[in-house]
Amino acid sequence: MSDLLRNSGYRAVSLAGISFLARPRIVLACLGLAVIVLLVGLASLPAGSFDLPLPDLLHTILRPQEASSEHRYIVWDIRLPRILIAILSGAMLGLSGAAMQSITRNGLADPGLIGVKEGTAVMVLSLIIFLPQSAVLWRPVAGMMGGLLVAVLVVTLARDMSKVRFILIGIGVSWFFSAALAIFMTTANIRDVQTAMVWLAGSLHAATWPLVIVAFVWLIVGGALLYLTARAADVALLGNGTAIGLGVRLQAISFLRFAGPVLLTAASVSCVGSLGFVGLIAPHIGRFLIGGNQTALLTSSALTGAALVLIADTIGRLAFAPLQIPAGIVMSVLGVPFFLLLLWRRRDRL
Numbered sequence: 001m002s003d004l005l006r007n008s009g010y011r012a013v014s015l016a017g018i019s020f021l022a023r024p025r026i027v028l029a030c031l032g033l034a035v036i037v038l039l040v041g042l043a044s045l046p047a048g049s050f051d052l053p054l055p056d057l058l059h060t061i062l063r064p065q066e067a068s069s070e071h072r073y074i075v076w077d078i079r080l081p082r083i084l085i086a087i088l089s090g091a092m093l094g095l096s097g098a099a100m101q102s103i104t105r106n107g108l109a110d111p112g113l114i115g116v117k118e119g120t121a122v123m124v125l126s127l128i129i130f131l132p133q134s135a136v137l138w139r140p141v142a143g144m145m146g147g148l149l150v151a152v153l154v155v156t157l158a159r160d161m162s163k164v165r166f167i168l169i170g171i172g173v174s175w176f177f178s179a180a181l182a183i184f185m186t187t188a189n190i191r192d193v194q195t196a197m198v199w200l201a202g203s204l205h206a207a208t209w210p211l212v213i214v215a216f217v218w219l220i221v222g223g224a225l226l227y228l229t230a231r232a233a234d235v236a237l238l239g240n241g242t243a244i245g246l247g248v249r250l251q252a253i254s255f256l257r258f259a260g261p262v263l264l265t266a267a268s269v270s271c272v273g274s275l276g277f278v279g280l281i282a283p284h285i286g287r288f289l290i291g292g293n294q295t296a297l298l299t300s301s302a303l304t305g306a307a308l309v310l311i312a313d314t315i316g317r318l319a320f321a322p323l324q325i326p327a328g329i330v331m332s333v334l335g336v337p338f339f340l341l342l343l344w345r346r347r348d349r350l
Contacts (some may be wrong), residue, residue, distance in 0.1 A: 029290045033303035040307060041083045044314040049322040050074055085207040085271060086313045086327065087306040088215040090278055092222065092268040094305020096261035097279025098286065098297050099226050102233055103257045104166060108342060110280040111147070111265035114170025117276075118177035119150030120269040121200060125184070128199070129192050136210050140218055143270035144263055150177065151262045202275040202328020204313050211271050218267035223302070225260035229253050230294035275312075275328045277335025278305050284342075308334075 046052040052060070052071065060067040060075045067075075093112075100109045111117065123146030124139050154173050158166040181200070185193050198205075232253045236243045243250055261279075268275065285308075286300030309327055312334065316325035 023292065023296070026290055026292045026296045030296070030299050030303060033289070033300060033307065037087060037303055037307045037310065040310050040314065041087065044083060044310065044317070045075070045079055047314070047318055048074075048079065081207040081209055081212050082204050082313065083310065084212045085215055086204055086310045088212065088219055089204075089268040089272045089275060090282075090306035090309030091302040092215070092219050092264040092305075093275060093278035093309070094282035094286070094301035094303070095219075095223055095226055095298055096264040096268075097281075097305070098283040098294075098301035099233075099257050100261045100279065101283050102237070102294060102297070103254060105237075106164070106167060107284065108164075108167050108280070110277070111151075111261050112274070112276050112279055113167060113174065114154045115150040115174035115177055116147040116262055116265045117269050117274050118174045118181065119146040120144070120266040121274060122146055122177055122180060124270050125181070125196055125199070128195065129188070136208075136214055139270035140214060140267040143266035147262050147266035147269075148259075151258070155258075198326070199273045200328075201326035202273040202331065203324075203326035204272050205324060205326075207272070215267060215271045218263065222260050222264035222267065223298075225256050225263070226298055227295065229256050229260075230298060233257060233294045273326075273328060275309060276332050277339060278308055278331060280342075281335055281338050282308060284338075 046054060046057045052074065056067075056071055057075065060071045064072050064076060097110050100111055101107055103109075120143035123142040127134055127139060127142045150173060154166065154170045157173075158169045160166065181196075185196060188196070232243075232248045235248050236250060236253060240250060265279065282305035283297065283301045286297055286304045289304075290296055290300040292300075308331065312330040313327035316327050316330045319325065
């Protein structure tokens with residue numbers, strides 16, 4: 001048995017009394033991606049409109065009480081929350097994209113392409129404009145209501161999530177809600193429009209520690225839904241008949257695997273606005289670099305999404321400093337060619 005496991009690339013691992021199987025190559029590859037995310041975050045921390053020398057940076061991080069108020073404000077109140085929210089939002093979008101592509105069995109699937117982001121944006125923007133005193137905690141709740149309603153609408157109209165019709169109807173619904181947002185932008189008060197434009201562009205400049213905590217909590221909740229159903233999702237990929245024969249409750253798994261991406265996307269949009277194409281690109285890169293089962297794909301997609309958003313935000317901060325370009329715009333510039341390439345590769349199936 002041990003020889004069979006070794007030949008298939010698996011190793012038996014025991015940790016805290018729990019035994020499980022793991023592929024060392026995949027574990028090392030995921031650790032490598034995590035190190036890349038960490039290095040990008042550390043490299044972006046001292047850079048900005050106000051450069052911090054490395055000794056001052058380390059002193060501010062390790063001994064904040066002894067650092068100057070200016071350095072402490074820049075590092076602890078501006079840059080650290082911004083880096084962490086970029087990592088968390090990117091991980092949420094990467095997870096949601098991987099799960100959505102798995103459940104629909106369509107490499108073009110992404111919650112951002114089926115109107116979830118736009119539905120979330122409408123609800124969160126309404127909360128920001130009409131109830132400006134509401135706590136940050138309520139944004140993901142309102143966003144999830146909007147995102148879930150749009151997702152249910154698209155599923156009802158498409159009737160089958162495994163066909164291209166699902167993506168096309170989703171794109172049409174997203175255009176409808178984009179038009180609603182455009183009507184608001186042309187008729188609302190100029191101050192409200194300015195607030196909405198910055199938020200909708202996917203800017204991370206307003207990141208705060210309460211927002212980081214909210215994003216972290218919803219990442220844990222949504223990630224738990226997807227990881228706990230990952231093994232059943234692997235079986236479901238073998239076909240409905242095989243999965244039912246092996247005891248998988250397809251309706252329950254499908255609901256959880258669909259609710260997870262909606263929750264994660266809504267939480268991400270509620271915290272940082274629209275970051276397009278992350279959920280589409282991250283799973284493809286993760287699948288190319290690492291591959292493996294659903295657990296490995298979820299992990300690699302989360303880490304890749306975190307790296308993409310962090311890199312996009314760093315480019316937006318530094319490329320035209322002191323002018324800052326929202327990370328959502330940078331991601332759109334990177335994502336549109338990738339999306340067109342995917343469409344070209346799948347042209348015979350559309």
